[in-house]
Amino acid sequence: MRVERTTEQTVPKEETVYTYDELKQCSNYLLERTQLRPKIGIICGSGLGGFADQLSDQDVFPYTDIPNFPTSTVEGHAGCMVIGKLSSIPVVCMKGRFHHYEGYPLWKCTMAVRVMKLMGVEKLLLTNAAGGVNSEYNIGDIMIIKDHMNFQGFGGNSPLFGVNDERFGPRFLAMNNAYDRDLRKKAKAIATEMKIENVIREGIYVMLGGPTYETVAETRMLQMLGVDAVGMSTVQEVIVARHCNMKVFALSLITNKCVTEYENDDMANHAEVIAVANNRKSEMEELSRRIVITMNADNTN
Numbered sequence: 001m002r003v004e005r006t007t008e009q010t011v012p013k014e015e016t017v018y019t020y021d022e023l024k025q026c027s028n029y030l031l032e033r034t035q036l037r038p039k040i041g042i043i044c045g046s047g048l049g050g051f052a053d054q055l056s057d058q059d060v061f062p063y064t065d066i067p068n069f070p071t072s073t074v075e076g077h078a079g080c081m082v083i084g085k086l087s088s089i090p091v092v093c094m095k096g097r098f099h100h101y102e103g104y105p106l107w108k109c110t111m112a113v114r115v116m117k118l119m120g121v122e123k124l125l126l127t128n129a130a131g132g133v134n135s136e137y138n139i140g141d142i143m144i145i146k147d148h149m150n151f152q153g154f155g156g157n158s159p160l161f162g163v164n165d166e167r168f169g170p171r172f173l174a175m176n177n178a179y180d181r182d183l184r185k186k187a188k189a190i191a192t193e194m195k196i197e198n199v200i201r202e203g204i205y206v207m208l209g210g211p212t213y214e215t216v217a218e219t220r221m222l223q224m225l226g227v228d229a230v231g232m233s234t235v236q237e238v239i240v241a242r243h244c245n246m247k248v249f250a251l252s253l254i255t256n257k258c259v260t261e262y263e264n265d266d267m268a269n270h271a272e273v274i275a276v277a278n279n280r281k282s283e284m285e286e287l288s289r290r291i292v293i294t295m296n297a298d299n300t301n
């Protein structure tokens, strides 16, 4: 089902998943318009798209120009693909991701990961803004994602639902070590070099459907389950990236503390999420830059 918006109404329509050829059309469109051949892909979280501005020799493609592409509708997600060089390394960067709550099915939210794969991308760096569930986490902490809980999967939804196309990957997929152990270890060493180890955490991310933030009862449940941070993205992209055998590394910026007391009137809000992302911009960008250099130097697969 797809949700198609008109000015007055929301009309659900039948829709089938992208074919291999449709995704190939997208990757061909991009490859025909850039000299660069990136092997590293980046997906930027809410308010974190400024990362793409660091790239030199940029070729910029608004999603609205790329054939078959969805559009970004959320503030803090500019909605373009930037191909350029980061410290001389060719990369392709999504400045704006697609979320399930925007009305896109999970297979549609993740289509750009497969487009990147068809372009030749082998490694994926993802960032997101997330709420701190772990009571020891502070606003502005940067969490290296160690693992996730796929709540959509528990509920019977997956970006891999439907007929499996073996050209992308296998029908059944192991998900241990989804967030590459070696890259996580190296990222911690980089954080120490940068002298930001005091704000670095490593933990478990969960994606809920949104767009509501969590109730007190939901946050308490997540704490009991061992969740450290909660957001509304990333998990589906990681599943699709692992399905096509990309190496994955991901960072959550803790933009707010989830409320666990009924007497607490703090209200999570997107303006605060964007503001915190803006404040931590330089650390997130420098850490990500150094991780890209590390990913580029790593020849294992």
Ligand SMILES: O=P(O)(O)O[C@H]1O[C@H](CO)[C@@H](O)[C@H]1O
Pocket: 044, 045, 046, 074, 097, 099, 127, 128, 129, 130, 210, 231, 232, 233, 234, 269, 270, 273
């Ligand atoms: O995960 P990203 O895209 O960073 O965005 C996060 O911020 C928004 C909520 O403020 C949600 O979309 C949540 O997922």
